[in-house]
Amino acid sequence: AVTRKIRRHDIIPWMYQILGEGLILSGLGDLSFYSDGNFRQIWGPILQYRILQDPLLKFKYTFYYGDYLYPANELAPPGGAAAYYSFQHLKYHSWGVVLEKNWGSRIKLALESNLNYNQLSNTPGFNSLVEFDYLLSYHLSARLVGFYSNALTQGSASYQIRSALATLSYRF
Numbered sequence: 001a002v003t004r005k006i007r008r009h010d011i012i013p014w015m016y017q018i019l020g021e022g023l024i025l026s027g028l029g030d031l032s033f034y035s036d037g038n039f040r041q042i043w044g045p046i047l048q049y050r051i052l053q054d055p056l057l058k059f060k061y062t063f064y065y066g067d068y069l070y071p072a073n074e075l076a077p078p079g080g081a082a083a084y085y086s087f088q089h090l091k092y093h094s095w096g097v098v099l100e101k102n103w104g105s106r107i108k109l110a111l112e113s114n115l116n117y118n119q120l121s122n123t124p125g126f127n128s129l130v131e132f133d134y135l136l137s138y139h140l141s142a143r144l145v146g147f148y149s150n151a152l153t154q155g156s157a158s159y160q161i162r163s164a165l166a167t168l169s170y171r172f
Contacts, residue, residue: 001083007035022050024058036075036083042066044092056100062114066090092118108133116151125151127161133169143167 001008009032016026025047032040044064051057067089072082096114103109110131117124127149134142149161 004083005035006083008040009033022058024048024050028064037070038072038075038086039069040066040086042090048098054102056098058098060094060096060098060114062092062094062096064090064092064094066092087118087120090118090120092116106135108135116149118151121151125149136168139171141169141171143169 011029011031013029013031014026016024019025025045027045028043030040030042034040042064043066044062046060046062048058048060051059066087068086070086071088072084072086076082094114094116096112098110098112100108100110108131110133111128112131113126113128115124115126127147129145129147131146132144136142143166145163145165145167147161147163147165
């Protein structure tokens with residue numbers, strides 16, 4: 001997708017509700033608009049249970065449903081390969097643990113690890129991330145995230161994703 005200059009713009013709605021002592025229900029989505037005319041949607045709930053408060057330790061379960069408007073191979077140039085992997089009717093389950101620690105009022109470090117399963121996999125996949133946040137003001141924070149994911153699909157093809165991300169986050 002990068003070599004073909006296909007860009008993606010994401011809208012990521014997120015909401016949460018505290019249900020009781022330590023129990024949190026979240027909803028997360030990802031609406032992605034691709035410059036090649038494709039559209040991806042991913043939606044799902046996240047159920048988290050907080051074990052400790054400081055440092056924050058929680059267990060979580062996530063279910064996502066995802067789909068593309070068009071399979072990427074339909075958008076490929078004649079005789080060319082698809083520019084990216086596009087799943088159809090993906091159902092995704094994840095079980096994980098999150099550890100977060102705040103240092104003072106401005107710095108947060110988070111570690112997360114998940115075991116993932118979807119109907120396209122022979123075996124469960126794995127992902128982990130490290131997140132560092134620095135609060136610049138009450139509304140603005142700088143965020144660095146390192147991410148690694150590994151999964152096997154049917155037919156034993158292995159997919160690995162490594163990424164590093166630097167963002168500014170604005171809180172209303």
